[in-house]
Amino acid sequence: MSFIQIENLKKEYKTGDQITTALKNISFNVEKGSFTIILGPSGSGKSTTLNAIGGMDHMTAGKVIVDSEDIANLSSTQLTDYRRSEVGFVFQFYNLIPSLNVLENIDIVRKMSKSSISSETILEEVGLAQRKHHFPSELSGGELQRVSIARAICKDPKILLCDEPTGALDTETGRKVLQLLQSMARLHNKTVVIVTHNSSIAQAADRIIHIKDGIVEKVTNNPHPIGIDKVVW
Numbered sequence: 618m619s620f621i622q623i624e625n626l627k628k629e630y631k632t633g634d635q636i637t638t639a640l641k642n643i644s645f646n647v648e649k650g651s652f653t654i655i656l657g658p659s660g661s662g663k664s665t666t667l668n669a670i671g672g673m674d675h676m677t678a679g680k681v682i683v684d685s686e687d688i689a690n691l692s693s694t695q696l697t698d699y700r701r702s703e704v705g706f707v708f709q710f711y712n713l714i715p716s717l718n719v720l721e722n723i724d725i726v727r728k729m730s731k732s733s734i735s736s737e738t739i740l741e742e743v744g745l746a747q748r749k750h751h752f753p754s755e756l757s758g759g760e761l762q763r764v765s766i767a768r769a770i771c772k773d774p775k776i777l778l779c780d781e782p783t784g785a786l787d788t789e790t791g792r793k794v795l796q797l798l799q800s801m802a803r804l805h806n807k808t809v810v811i812v813t814h815n816s817s818i819a820q821a822a823d824r825i826i827h828i829k830d831g832i833v834e835k836v837t838n839n840p841h842p843i844g845i846d847k848v849v850w
């Protein structure tokens with residue numbers, strides 16, 4: 618059984634008397650410890666799908682089964698616990714707290730979780746040990762994204778959900794950030810799911826979910842994914 622199973626997911630947003638159908642019918646699976654990307658044009662439903670896996674939004678219909686449990690059946694306390702301990706989020710804009718330094722930005726999240734990994738260890742992992750006393754305003758875009766990845770993984774989550782994590786970065790910095798995310802799957806057995814517009818990354822993914830107009834257009838499996846360092850942009 619796959620670690621994440623998305624079954625016939627439907628999502629409608631109601632604004633006044635207007636209904637927007639973001640997801641018409643989405644089904645796909647994600648294997649444990651894999652590196653998966655969700656590709657598709659703007660407005661096709663990628664972020665809505667990622668938010669569904671992250672337990673951030675209620676779906677109109679369908680199932681999100683994670684580790685054999687349909688997260689729609691969780692109580693609100695259990696869902697909070699799921700988001701807090703099982704899922705790490707990385708967004709295009711880093712959402713760091715400007716008045717806290719790097720270490721404090723990570724500590725604030727780590728203390729909410731049950732993880733025993735130290736923030737220092739995590740900072741070593743993302744290559745920012747020398748920057749721990751810097752404030753966000755003193756860091757480059759790539760460094761800021763590495764802090765936000767450190768913040769996501771300090772909880773030792775099973776799943777890492779990344780929404781356009783390189784959207785604000787230049788190609789080479791983006792490549793380093795993707796390399797770090799790929800290593801989370803390859804070396805640490807995290808289940809990594811990335812939403813992106815960048816179809817070049819497909820060569821490095823185990824599975825590519827193509828979404829268009831709220832449906833899964835196709836699912837491609839890649840038996841021999843390459844390292845991000847080998848991807849030709």
Ligand SMILES: Nc1ncnc2c1ncn2[C@@H]1O[C@H](COP(=O)(O)OP(=O)(O)OP(=O)(O)O)[C@@H](O)[C@H]1O
Pocket residue numbers: 630631632637638639657658659660661662663664665666
């Ligand atoms: N909170 C909301 N209220 C109303 N409509 C929404 C809401 N969030 C998303 N939508 C609509 O749902 C559809 C899918 O949005 P979603 O953000 O999932 O697409 P996306 O593929 O991630 O797009 P992009 O690549 O531009 O970020 C879009 O038509 C969007 O306008």
